[in-house]
Amino acid sequence: MVPATGRSILACGPVSRRLSGALLAVTLTVAAAVSHAAPPQRVVSMNLCTDQLAMMLAAPGQLISVSDIASDPMISPMHVEAAAYPFNFGGAEEIYLLDPDLVLAGVYSDPAVVSMLRRLGIxxxxxxxxxxxxxxADRLREVGALLGREAEAQAEIARFEAGMAMFSHAQTGPRAAFYYPNGYSLGTGTLSHDILTTAGFRHIAEEMGRNTSGRLALELLVTASPDLVIGTGTYPGSSRSEEILRHPALEALVSAGRGHVSGADWVCGTPRVLTALADLRAARRAMEVE
Known part of the structure; x- marks a missing residue:
């Protein structure tokens, strides 16, 4: 409120200066407290990709649980490291009982679980x-900040960028396609597309104008006649979704050219994609000398 004199309280000589100084001190104290907030001490990850980022960056004892699929060698390149942590199955109750002060989830993690944990104050x-x-690098930086491990994240980023500098990004090599169970094929707006083209291959999805991922008729794949067909490993047992992978037309296409399995290093956007890039580059070079 402005006094009758028309002068603000903060403009009243010595009193004003003392009050202004006090307010400044409080402001600086609060800002310092926020910027130096203690990092979380009990972190739980419930997503395969955050599992990997957390295992790379967390301080000893900071990460107390990772998702159960972190132990699956088919999709987790850090399944050996994951064995050192208790597993969770992504349930709200079990995670709550772990008493975490931070939970790392994906944007597509079960929204009911995420909502429940937040309502419980986690x-x-x-x-x-x-x-x-x-x-x-953005994801490393983001998780590093959440864990209070910015320096460790920056070190990982430096190593990753040094590794990336080894690839020419020339997309002049053989033509390749992705083909998975149920005839699922990847489009251009994907991490796998970026890995493929950075390793020097041309992705037939660009020729077809397929910007998004989805089912691709086997006839279209055979007609496109890629030099390399990239698939995935299969689990023991049988699955109707995998029957198309045993189709004679696809088997003939693969045997006429080459087949390549996209392993666990392809799944998440972490520095482990460098292994996928190196494997693809080796495959490309082998094809080019034949």
Missing amino acids: DVAQIDIVTGLDEV
């Missing part, structure tokens, strides 16, 4: 997927 950070190699 901090949940949802990390977005990576759709291009240029986003890997």
Whole structure:
């Protein structure tokens, strides 16, 4: 409120200066407290990709649980490291009982679980997927900040960028396609597309104008006649979704050219994609000398 004199209280000589100084001190104290907030001490990850980022960056004892699928060698390149942590199955009750002060989840993690944990007063950070190699450093930086491990994240980023410098990004090599169970094929707006083209291959999805992922008729794949067909490993047992992978036309296409399995290093946008890039580059060079 402004006094009758028309002068603000903060303009009243010595009193004003003392009050202003006190307010400044409080402001600086609060800002310092926020910027130096203690990092979380009990972190739980409930997503395969945040599992990997957390295992790379967390301080000893800081990460107390990772998702159960982190132990699956088919999709987790850090399944050996994951064995050192208790597993969770992504349930709200079991995670709550772990008494975490931070939960790392994905943007597509079960929304009911995420909502319940937040209603229970638990901090949940949802990390977005990576759709291009240029986003890997962003995710490292984001999770590093959440864990209070910025220096460790920056070190990982430096190593990753040094590794990326080894690839020419020339898309002049053989033509390749992705083909998975149920005839699912990847489009251009994906991390796998970026890995493929950075390793020097041409992706037939660009020729077809397929910007998004989805089912691709086997006839179209055979007609496109790619030099390389990239598939995935299969689990023991049988699945109707995998029957198309045993179709004679696809088997003939693969045997006429080459087949390549996209392993666990392809799944998440972490520095482990460098292994996928190196494997693809080796495959490309072998094809080019034949």
